[in-house]
Amino acid sequence: NAGVTQTPKFQVLKTGQSMTLQCAQDMNHNSMYWYRQDPGMGLRLIYYSASEGTTDKGEVPNGYNVSRLNKREFSLRLESAAPSQTSVYFCASSPPIGRAGNEQFFGPGTRLTVL
Amino acid sequence: AQKITQTQPGMFVQEKEAVTLDCTYDTSDPSYGLFWYKQPSSGEMIFLIYQGSYDQQNATEGRYSLNFQKARKSANLVISASQLGDSAMYFCAMRERRGGGADGLTFGKGTHLIIQP
Numbered sequence: 001n002a003g004v005t006q007t008p009k010f011q012v013l014k015t016g017q018s019m020t021l022q023c024a025q026d027m028n029h030n031s032m033y034w035y036r037q038d039p040g041m042g043l044r045l046i047y048y049s050a051s052e053g054t055t056d057k058g059e060v061p062n063g064y065n066v067s068r069l070n071k072r073e074f075s076l077r078l079e080s081a082a083p084s085q086t087s088v089y090f091c092a093s094s095p096p097i098g099r100a101g102n103e104q105f106f107g108p109g110t111r112l113t114v115l
Numbered sequence: 116a117q118k119i120t121q122t123q124p125g126m127f128v129q130e131k132e133a134v135t136l137d138c139t140y141d142t143s144d145p146s147y148g149l150f151w152y153k154q155p156s157s158g159e160m161i162f163l164i165y166q167g168s169y170d171q172q173n174a175t176e177g178r179y180s181l182n183f184q185k186a187r188k189s190a191n192l193v194i195s196a197s198q199l200g201d202s203a204m205y206f207c208a209m210r211e212r213r214g215g216g217a218d219g220l221t222f223g224k225g226t227h228l229i230i231q232p
Contacts, residue, residue, distance in 0.1 A: 033219055042119070042206050042222030043160075058219055090160065094218065103150070104220060106160035 002026055004107035006091050012113045013081045021076040021110050023091030031094045032074035033058075033104065034066060036087040043090060049074055081114045088112070118142065119207050119223035126228050128197050135182070136192040136226050138207030148210035149190040150220065151181065155203040163205075166190060202230045 004025045013019055025032065030051045035043035035058075045058030049068040063085060065077045074093075078085060091107040120139045128134045140149065151163040166174045166181045174181045182191040194201055204227050208220040 031218070035220075040224070042208070042224050043220070044222070045219040048219045059221075088158065092160075103162045103165060105162075106152075109158050111158075 004091055004093055004105050006089075006107035006110050008110060009108065010111050012115065013078075014115050015082060017081050018077065018079050019081065020078075021089055021091075021112075022073070023075065023107060024073045025091075025093040025105070026072065027093060027095075027105065028071070029093035029095055029105075030071070031096070032068065033092040033094075034064075034074070034076045035090045035092065036060065036085075037090060037109075038087050046076065046089075081112075083114045086112060086114045118211075118221045119209055121207055121223035121226050123226045124224075126226060128228065128230055130199060130230050130232050131196055134194045134197050134201075134228065136194075136205050136207075136228065138190045138192065138223060140188050140190060140207070140209050142188075142209060142211065144211060146212065148218070149181070149183070150208045150210065151179070151190075151192045152206045152208060153201075153203045154206060154225070160206075164192065197230050199230050199232060202228060204228075 007022045033048045034046040037043045044060050046064050047066040049055045052071045055066050067075045089110045092104040094104045118141050122137050147168045149166045153161040164174050164176045164179045164181050166183045173183050178195045180193045204225045206225045207223045210218045
């Protein structure tokens with residue numbers, strides 16, 4: 001049981017390049033999330049997906065797109081990377097609201113630098 | 116307006132002492148949840164404790180307890196008998212209901228806790 005996995009762990013891009021961050025979970029969770037963490041800050045929600053086939057914007061969605069490929073996978077795409085998108089990106093998943101704890105399980109993060 | 120406020124950017128505590136990390140929140144939703152996560156220097160997010168808005172008793176998990184004062188909208192984390200391994204960033208977060216049954220978290224800016232021997 002791997003929990004939430006993310007690839008890659010590190011990435012360096014040039015301004016204007018595109019890339020996709022991959023996330024997968026094996027806990028059969030319906031809900032998945034993408035957050036970013038900037039230095040000295042807490043995490044901020046970029047996009048979320050309540051279930052397979054649905055996605056919604058969070059607090060900071062500009063410059064990103066997402067795809068909920070199936071129940072397990074939720075990818076984040078940067079179409080044209082900008083230096084302001086330099087950050088650590090975390091994927092998370094959670095069971096439905098009402099389950100004990102309602103804990104969100106986080107992946108290990110992807111450290112992205114845009115030059 | 117900030118929804119989660121952590122007023123202590125950094126704290127130094129002697130090993131074996133108890134420590135309280137402050138968190139206040141703002142929401143008009145009667146149903147919400149409050150979380151504390153630990154982030155060590157290695158970067159992973161570690162779940163510590165959860166308190167639901169309708170829970171009558173304060174949550175406890177081992178050395179961690181949550182001092183939940185609903186009327187004051189505060190949810191302070193108490194770590195008893197601190198250990199060197201407790202040195203980390205600590206984030207308070209609030210679960211808010213969003214569309215379709217998802218519940219994205221809103222985080223505070225964190226408190227950097229350093230335990231001194």
